[in-house]
Amino acid sequence: MQLNNTVQYAIRVLSYMSAGEEETLYNVKALSEELEISYKFLTKIMTVLSKADLIVSIRGRVGGFKLAKKPSQIALIDIISVFDPNIKEDICLLGLGECDSAHKCALHDQWIKPKADIQKMLEETTLDGIDKNNLKF
Amino acid sequence: MQLNNTVQYAIRVLSYMSAGEEETLYNVKALSEELEISYKFLTKIMTVLSKADLIVSIRGRVGGFKLAKKPSQIALIDIISVFDPNIKEDICLLGLGECDSAHKCALHDQWIKPKADIQKMLEETTLDGIDKNNLKF
DNA sequence: AATTAATACCACCTTAAGATAGTATTAAAT
């Protein structure tokens, strides 16, 4: 019950970027040092986030990345679904393909409530609603 | 947000075994065919479950496995924690080591409630309280 | 025009989970 590494990094970076002034440019070198994330791995993640239109990339000497939207318009679910599109679908806890009211898996009834709560939390929590402290170890 | 393969298999097998009469012996060959789980992989899992005292192994020609306790005494949390001991600890959603009221991660406040709900569900749901249908694809 | 500092791309390395293969051990049935 944990987000995978890539998603964790993405959330941490975007949280960090949403703490500053709007339109602020951040370069990956600085971000990687500040958040203690491997520079190379982080460039990869940033490129993906950029293609997903969560951030805007500006190339060239004084380039960098900035948020593409206001922090209040980027929800956790938006970030997670970039790397894990399944999050939005009703995936079965037990990995059994179709798991709905017609074909219930063994844990369907128990899981349906917590799952909805998490879904709701991920949809309602945006970058401006989260604590910007302790973004690294 | 899904249980890993090994844990999924373990839950499915134990669910299946808890559907029959108490003390019924099951051999891995039959279980693997019935639940469509690789035989070799399943023997591995059964050995672990046996060492964790959730099932009892009986070797030899008419051997097999049977539940070590009543279905009502085996909760999901007991099964999961055999393969993922961290489940019982308060692991940070963002993978930041210490995440408690003193050192909150960015998502601490949002995650604390759903996490508690899941924990509760996993503790309260036992093998006799779950649906035994649709244990395979 | 050359340099520099940034992102973008492509290929590869590493690690752990998932899965397989072969053999050893156990104990009932013959």
Add this chain to the structure above:
DNA sequence: ATTTAATACTATCTTAAGGTGGTATTAATT
């Protein structure tokens, strides 16, 4: 005693996530 059918153990293969390295491209500065 031998055979047989079960679990137990050890080593290896496969795959995907995580991570690294090198080079190309872009664009401001000099």
